[in-house]
Amino acid sequence: MKKLIENVKQTIAQKEILWAYPIALKLQKYHYSLAIQWAIECIQIYSSEIKSGKLSQLNKYIQQALSEQNFLTPLQCNEIGREIWYLPEREEIQTAIARLWWFIAAFKVGEEHVGIMEAISTVELMLPDISDHHLLDRYLEAAVIIFEEYESQN
Numbered sequence: 001m002k003k004l005i006e007n008v009k010q011t012i013a014q015k016e017i018l019w020a021y022p023i024a025l026k027l028q029k030y031h032y033s034l035a036i037q038w039a040i041e042c043i044q045i046y047s048s049e050i051k052s053g054k055l056s057q058l059n060k061y062i063q064q065a066l067s068e069q070n071f072l073t074p075l076q077c078n079e080i081g082r083e084i085w086y087l088p089e090r091e092e093i094q095t096a097i098a099r100l101w102w103f104i105a106a107f108k109v110g111e112e113h114v115g116i117m118e119a120i121s122t123v124e125l126m127l128p129d130i131s132d133h134h135l136l137d138r139y140l141e142a143a144v145i146i147f148e149e150y151e152s153q154n
Contacts, residue, residue, distance in 0.1 A: 001026065001147040005140050017124070023143045024119040030154075032107040032115065034146055039100050039122040040065055041142040046126040047093060049135060054091055058084070061097050069104050077105035096125040 004022055011019045027034035043062060047055050061084055069077070081101030087094060103118035127135055 001144050005144060008140065018120055019130070020120045020123040021116065023140075024116050024123065027143065027147060028107075028112065028116060028119070030147070030150055032112075034150055035116070035119045036065070036069065036100070036104060036107070037146050038139075038143050039096075039103065039119050041146065042123045042126045042139045043093065043096055043100065045138045045142065046096075046135065050093070054087075054089075054094055057087070058094060058097050061101070065097075065100060065104065072104075074105040074108040077101050077108065081105065092125050092128060096122045099125070 004026055008019050008022060024035045024038065027038055040062060047059075047062075061080065064080070072080075078101070081098045084094060084098040084101065099118045099122045103115050103122060106112075106115035106118055123139065127139065130136070
């Protein structure tokens with residue numbers, strides 16, 4: 001994973017889009033929930049750094065993703081995503097959380113490619129300035145920790 005992270009840093013330095021793809025793909029190959037966990041972690045990191053008036057309204061959806069995602073149907077996940085998407089005055093974090101729910105729904109029905117693309121969108125929305133190395137380093141570190149914790153348990 002650490003070698004992959006170094007490659008991603010080079011991709012970002014070249015200002016390439018879809019920098020999150022190899023990370024999400026690797027996490028997903030072990031278990032799709034790892035990619036979801038990383039996306040949620042990135043949202044939480046972003047929300048701790050960026051002040052948003054909507055965050056208190058959206059936090060319930062993040063908590064719901066953490067606690068209830070395994071109990072909901074793909075249709076329910078899509079509906080939650082749609083509900084978030086159409087809240088007034090959409091901000092980046094709102095868009096990312098809606099996409100997170102569509103990401104969960106896609107994996108539940110076996111649409112891995114769609115799920116990965118939603119995962120990438122979720123994470124990359126949380127890095128509006130690709131040169132923000134403070135946020136980027138925290139996101140990459142979170143991916144490594146999630147991967148290493150999973151490996152140590154399996």
